[in-house]
Amino acid sequence: xxxxxxxxxxxxxxxxxxxxxxxxxxxxxxxxxxxxxxxxxxxxxxxxxxxxxxxxxxxxxxxxxxxxxxxxxxxxxxxxxxxxxxxxxxxxxxxxxxxxxxxxxxxxxxxxxxxxxxxxxxxxxxxxxxxxxxxxxxxxxxxxxxxxxxxxxxxxxxxxxxxxxxxxxxxxxxxxxxxxxxxxxxxxxxxxxxxxxxxxxxxxxxxxxxxxxxxxxxxxxxxxxxxxxxxxxxxxxxxxxxxxxxxxxxxxxxxxxxxxxxxxxxxxxxxxxxxxxxxxxxxxxxxxxxxxxxxxxxxxxxxxxxxxxxxxxxxxxxxxxxxxxxxxxxxxxxxxxxxxxxxxxxxxxxxxxxxxxxxxxxxxxxxxxxxxxxxxxxxxxxxxxxxxxxxxxxxxxxxxxxxxxxxxxxxxxxxxxxxxxxxxxxxxxxxxxxxxxxxxxxxxxxxxxxxxxxxxxxxxxxxxxxxxxxxxxxxxxxxxxxxxxxxxxxxxxxxxxxxxxx
Numbered sequence: 494x495x496x497x498x499x500x501x502x503x504x505x506x507x508x509x510x511x512x513x514x515x516x517x518x519x520x521x522x523x524x525x526x527x528x529x530x531x532x533x534x535x536x537x538x539x540x541x542x543x544x545x546x547x548x549x550x551x552x553x554x555x556x557x558x559x560x561x562x563x564x565x566x567x568x569x570x571x572x573x574x575x576x577x578x579x580x581x582x583x584x585x586x587x588x589x590x591x592x593x594x595x596x597x598x599x600x601x602x603x604x605x606x607x608x609x610x611x612x613x614x615x616x617x618x619x620x621x622x623x624x625x626x627x628x629x630x631x632x633x634x635x636x637x638x639x640x641x642x643x644x645x646x647x648x649x650x651x652x653x654x655x656x657x658x659x660x661x662x663x664x665x666x667x668x669x670x671x672x673x674x675x676x677x678x679x680x681x682x683x684x685x686x687x688x689x690x691x692x693x694x695x696x697x698x699x700x701x702x703x704x705x706x707x708x709x710x711x712x713x714x715x716x717x718x719x720x721x722x723x724x725x726x727x728x729x730x731x732x733x734x735x736x737x738x739x740x741x742x743x744x745x746x747x748x749x750x751x752x753x754x755x756x757x758x759x760x761x762x763x764x765x766x767x768x769x770x771x772x773x774x775x776x777x778x779x780x781x782x783x784x785x786x787x788x789x790x791x792x793x794x795x796x797x798x799x800x801x802x803x804x805x806x807x808x809x810x811x812x813x814x815x816x817x818x819x820x821x822x823x824x825x826x827x828x829x830x831x832x833x834x835x836x837x838x839x840x841x842x843x844x845x846x847x848x849x850x851x852x853x854x855x856x857x858x859x860x861x862x863x864x865x866x867x868x869x870x871x872x873x874x875x876x877x878x879x880x881x882x883x884x885x886x887x888x889x890x891x892x893x894x895x896x897x898x899x900x901x902x903x904x905x906x907x908x909x910x911x912x913x914x915x916x917x918x919x920x921x922x923x924x925x926x927x928x929x930x931x932x933x934x935x936x937x938x939x940x941x942x943x944x945x946x947x948x949x950x951x952x953x954x955x956x957x958x959x960x961x962x963x964x965x966x967x968x969x970x971x972x973x974x975x976x977x978x979x980x981x982x983x984x985x986x987x988x989x990x991x992x993x994x995x
Contacts, residue, residue: 496630496660497711505711509535512657512710513543520622521557521580523613523649526564527807527834528761528786531642533627533659534716537568544577555579559618561644561807561834562606562878563587565719573599582618583609584876595872603866606785606879607838610648614680624653628701629664631711636700639672639831640664641718642807647674647701647833656707662715667822672831673697689842692756692783692804695830722811723789726767729895732926734767737851737891738775740922740929744889750849756783758843758883759790760852761809764893766790768851773799783848785837785879787829789814795828796821804830806837838882850887852880854894857948858910859941859957860973861917861932863892869984870911877914884919896925896950902992904953906944908960909980923948937973938965952994956983 497503513536516522526532540556547554555577562584563569569587572578581590582602593599604612612618626646629638639646641664650656675697677685688696744750757772757780759765769790772780782791782803789811794800808831810818818825836842843850854865855874863884866877884890892915894905905925917940923930928947932940938961945957960979968974983993 496662496666496713498633499631499635499705501705502631502635502708502711505708506713507710509539509712510543512536512712513539515655515657515709516540516556516623518547518552518554519556521559521619522623522625523559523621523645523653524564524568525561525626525640525642525644525646525649526568527561527642527644528563528809529565529720530718530808530810531627531640531644531664532560532564532568532718533625534567534661535659535712535714536625536657538571541571541575541577544572544575548576557581557619559583559609559613559621559645559649561642561646563875567719584878586875591873591875601873603873603876605838605877605881606834607840607882609645610678610833610835611680613645613648613652620654621649621652622654624649624656625659626650626656627659627661627664627714629668630660630666631658632700635703635705637703638666638669638700639674641668643672643674643831643833644806645834647676648835650701650703650707653707655709656703657710657712658708659712659714662713663717665819665822667826670699671826671829672699674699674701674833675836676702678835687836687839687841689836690845692781692846693802693830697832718808718815720808720810720812720815722813723766724763726763726770729926730763730767733764733893733895733924734771736924736929737768737893738771740924740931741849742775753777753779755847755849755888756781758782758784758848758850758887759788760880761786761788762853764853765851769794773797775799783837783842783846785834789817792817792825795825800828802828802830804832804837806832806834834879838879840882840886843883843886847888848883848886849889849891850883851891851893852884854892854905854915856905856907856910857892857894857920857923857944858907859944859961860937861920861923861940861944862910862913863915863920864910864912865892865914867912881915881919884915889921890919891922891924892920893924896927896948897952901950901952902994904950904983904993906949906953906957907983908957909975911981911984925950
């Protein structure tokens, strides 16, 4: 049975090649997709082939690609390999795209995820010519049933001149009703308070609305999302998780957290899953999550009853996690809400709910500034994603990383970060496998003492302490002592010798 239940829209079904032909050189295209979930899978590949053919004829053909966050090789990879992307935003994790960005042949705007929709409405990004959106189905009255991610799809559909849909039969129709699409956002001075006081509040509708005349093409697909399996938990991840779980328990004992904590936000990856596994063993029940992605570890917590419900904007599940979700979709669909990322990452909601935020980083410096995006100051890795939305507004803002990288040749605790994404004012807690530094209420020199003592690897502690001592004696001011001529010596030494060790 067709997933397209609106008779008029069924007449717009065509092939991926035919739909790709409706996208013109220079167009800005808003595409669905967030962490490998819910992205269009057929039209981007067809478009990449069309772009390659145009280049072979000596014709210029590049587009702007706007998404929710990272996607998959069939989208970012295919278009980047075809040299078809002029500008990419707001977050990517594709190796081909990353190489082109760092080579200077692809423009990239790294922006807070909660800001993208507003920037689009305000027109700062230019005109959105086409929205290319994967959906699970189309109802009889023409409403669109969202897929495995929501991201910026509502904004793309609203703002685009034309809409192309991919209706993916692989996505489960039982997801219908999980989504909460809020249509109450507005620009100042017409903005109203966001009516969320609990993570499980529903404030919208379960579908996207789109005028049928905007829909110029529909492509039917049956293709899985591209999600990678997580690596087995290593000892560093387990140690970091242990420090984090102990810290939450101590905060509850001190009366700074309720017994059932506060809503949890978790970044993506091994450490995040280790933290979630630790919570599952803590005996806690009835917790909630207000986050941007839902990982395998949250499925575990929902099954155990540790989590009562989880609010996010997208799934980020391993293949095994997808199977678990699909096998028990009736259970999970009652406990998960997927929202637009302007709501899942909304500063007002994060602050009101008192979210406990945990995000990864590349490095932290001795005063608590965090770099989460750049290698050696100039090479972009992925992007800031939603970490800034949560760090600035969370009740507890924590950042986690192993204390070293590159097999110990690189310290992740440095005198001064080579790029700042999160200033010392937004970083409350730093955690490595070595320990946890609670920076709340600490002046700069006290922060340095705590970070070096608790978080730095033993191989680098003496160098960091030596730097702090000499900076305290020789800096122009003693509030945040730095020897600017030496602050980047750690980074330069690695670039020159491949190791930070003396």
